[in-house]
Amino acid sequence: MKTLLLLLFLLLLPIKTYSAVIEKIEIIGLKWTKEKFVRRELLFKEGDNFSKEKLKNSIRNLLNTHLFYKITPEVKEKDGKVTVVLKTKERFPIVPIPKFRAKTNRAFKTGIEIRDYNFRGMGNHIFLGLTKWFKNEHSERNFYINSMFYRIIKDRIDVGITLNFFNSYNNVFTKDNKVLGNYDLKSFKANVYMIEYLDLEKIRRLMLSFRPEINKYSNWIESTNQYYLSLGFTVDKTTDMVYYTEGSFYSFYIDFAEPNLSTVFTGSLIGTYSNSLKRGNINTLSFGGSVGTKIGYSGNGFLLDSGIPGYVSDKVKGKRFFNFKIFYRLALINKTVFIKPTIAGGDAFSNIPDNFLISPGFEVEAFWARLVDGIIRFKIFKGIGSGSDVQTSLKLGFRW
Structure with missing residues (x-):
């Protein structure tokens, strides 16, 4: 025993x-x-x-x-x-990106952007860009600097600074469908943010951002200064598998604004979720959505953009919104060209949901895996219902 x-x-x-x-x-x-x-x-x-x-x-x-x-x-x-x-x-860390856009009145915008995703070999970002309109009466010019210093504080906090300078001339000022005159504009926007990684796998993250916007008009229009403060929390379980991305992601953001429109604050509260599931070798099924609402001041300014494609801007902006997107990413040519049939939809509204918007479409993308940038993307969406529109775009996208 x-x-x-x-x-x-x-x-x-x-x-x-x-x-x-x-x-x-x-x-x-x-x-x-x-x-x-x-x-x-x-x-x-x-x-x-x-x-x-x-x-x-x-x-x-x-x-x-x-x-x-x-x-x-x-x-x-x-x-x-x-x-x-x-x-x-x-991947090649330094990428020059040509910029070009044309209008039917023969005006065109051109410029260049230089991106370094691995400045000093430590994963820091430095982006420089300059664009200018030609044959355009407004003579718009835009210069910007975007920098992000990766894990620069205690090996777990990113610090980013973005500066944007914009000016245009001979703009038409209208109010209540009446032309009141022309004005010039000089605008400065900045964004200073910090991202803290709460674990070694960098899954849980906290974000703090401060964004001042200063707009100086011609003498007869009062200049405006606006300030925004954002707080965010994300859980990022995605993995970049080079030819596809798999895993889930969700975030929660609250944005406070101190605009000139009101003596009290206004802001927004937005939550998002997405997931990507592997199907076969490199194909993926992805789905997700977001919800958002204004908080504080409830005037008609600073409406939220729901991001629903295939509709005119009035249909996709409101005090509250929800949206969704479902797509299947299918390889057409080996690991180079992919097509994404997509169903998008949602609603942007003021009080209670009113118009449920549906927009089918598809995207075609092509990229070279050795480039950190270098995606050529074409997309087309067609809304179904009132306020629908056909929206297309062809551009060099960014897989970042």
Whole structure:
């Protein structure tokens, strides 16, 4: 009896397992990215016990920086010690993007944007852009700088700064369908934001943003200064698999504004959800939606845009909205050209839901995996019902 009790006691004792210790980490193939950047994204270091789960999540971390189009791990074990080898292939980090748009009156806009997604080899972003209209009586010009410094504070906080300068001349001012005169405009917009990663996998994130907007008109129109403060929380479980993205994402944002329209604040509250499921080799089924409402001041200014395609602007703006989108992303030519038949819809309204809007459409996109940018995208949507419109676009998109 004592022997049986002793055996039972030993069986119930927790069994401690010993993992091989990581002796060395080798990173191969880096051209533009610094090795310390890669090591910072890893969830393990030399001296830790080896874990397949941490290796898998570390590769996810690296892929989600969008700086790599291929990462091949190799694990070598000898005498209870492990060497982890990561063979990397990087995307081109610096991309020049030509800008062009034409109107039926022969006016056209042209410009250039230079994007560096890996400034100083540490995943920082520096974007510079300049556009100008030609054969256009307003002579519109726009210059902007967009910078983001990745994990610059305590290795877990991003800091971003965006500056936008815009001016135009001889604009027509109308009120109640009456032309009151012409005016010039000089506009300055900025955005200063911080993103804090709440876990090593960068799944849960907090965001804080401050956005001043200063508009200076001709002498006979009063200038306006507006200030916005945004708070956000996101849970990002997506993984960039280079040729497709899988996983879920949801966010919650609250935006406060201190505009000239009212002595009290106005703002908005928006929640979003999306999910992408793998179907077959590289095809995906994706779905999602968002809901939003104005808060505070309830005047007719600062209406929310529901983002529903295929309708005139009056139909898609309101004090509240909900929208949805469902699409199937299907590979047409290997891993280069994809088509996305889509159903989008929702409602933008003031008090209670009124017009349910439906818009079928499709997108065609083509890209080269080695480019961090470089997607050519064509899309067309046609609304069904009152206020419907046919909307098409052809542009160089951004897979970011």
